[in-house]
Amino acid sequence: MIAVLAGRLNVKTRTFSLEEVPVPRPGPGQVRIKVKAAGVCLSDVHLIDGTLTPRLLPGDTVTLGHEVSGVVDELGPEVTGWEPGHRVLLQAGEERRGAVWTRGVDYDGGWAEYALATASTLVPIPDDLPFEQAAIIPDAVSTPWAAVTATGDVRAAQPVGVWGVGGLGAHAVQLLRLVGAAPIVAIDPLPEARERALQFGADIALDPADPSLSQRVRAETGGAGLAVAFDFAGVAAVREQAVACLGPGGRLVLVGLTDRPLEIRNGTTFSYFQQQIRGHYGSSEEHLTQLVELTRRHRLEFSRSVSEVLPLAEADRAVERLLRKEGNPIRLVLTP
Template identity: 65%
Template structure:
């Protein structure tokens, strides 16, 4: 094996992404090394490069990016029992220590924008042979975050009316997942016409422009006059929250999956209280959510083929980041392939 590999390294001090040659890491105790076959480019990666996010637990100021990773087991460290070279796997997007602190892959320790990546053995998840690496790698985060929002935080039940604001990388999956759990109708809310069309192809029952003067009337008509049982903000902007609160049903829930770093304003506490509504914060997912999604994919219930907007060589990571920044082609996910 070559002693060196290519990696996309973020230098936190000057927020520069550099493609560098670094030593291939050796697995330590309880660790597995995987040969990376696919790694997703997430908006969080862009936020790290731009400075909107900063690693909390990174020792030093350089890290290999990439928290959405799939590949094959390449080498197994001591006490990493049950893993064999050649197994097809994805990696959880992070790991917890004994105190419960979450360390995020590609943020607090080296991630998968590289030819090889290390993972603690309990963060490695086997995947079926017929699940392409490009689809498998985005399950942790791009799919598991909206899945956890839909099933856990939002507690979405069959037959409930659901609205999804922002149908990009997370919201596009939320539309599919809401349909999977039986929400009806599923209403996508998105200013971009192309994204609205895409939402309809992914299973939305309706796709509305939030700027339409008849927006509220349209939601009420689609829901038989009651409004939304659960609304999801995947856009992370204040006007979304304000609009969603105007179309919530009695006991309706607004789930904040997007992060605006702004105050959340409830126009009237008397109406909010009388209707017994709630605003729920959401962040990320747990290990079991990833495992549930792999099980769904194994049974053919989850098809993520439409989510893979393009596949680029790892060496073109900087171009991939630029495309996500500019929203060129309105991608759901761009994938890097070493």
């Protein structure tokens, strides 16, 4: 038996370890991928610390990693249209039996030398797109892209706010700039994150502790308030602050995950101005193919999004660095 390295989490004990596992063999409709790069997401950290728990995982142990790129290594029975050597990224999940299963959460992901994927979840990538950048497109880029273009339905020249300029929020700013939102107001407690927001295209970056934040947002939007506010932090206080900055018909899009209650303090005002709250989760294949095409056409590039590349053997160190926000990373990437 040939053994290879994988980053495994026991969700019962919340014990993460690097283990040797057998090389997986693709079954019918599956493809084996030789992993070239895998992103480290805050969701991975939350799985380890117990904040998140898999809903559909059939056992107690899973290989983490839902942001994955690599090359086709072996085809399972009944697979057509792919050949060994094809460069691909993997969708972060798939629908099974009427439910969405997330890679690296509900089934084995890409913190490994090899990963299995249903053939329909593969997306081809161009030769000039580095694997490290391709790996973060599922989730780090596609989740904010879907939130902006689908759930948020942002139109050109609409004023928007982004709360939380971390791995997803930073890309949201970049993507909002691409679709023509204006002005883009970024809100984050960290000075480094606010500076990053301005570099990524925000028109103004504010500290959520500023007691005049709502007034400053109104002034920046000519008194109109925000058409769309995005919560990428998953913090109850953020959501309350964001609602206070909405204009008539404005919508709050919840992207950051939390189990805390959602509270609207002034329900009469909220209803009078016909405001909305919309939940958002993940993305679909069309969002990935759109983003790959945009990178192919050089409308987007993500070199500054990859804060550092570390070997898979240092996955535990990458988790610790992300947890502590050491170096204020956008995305850390693992390579086998």
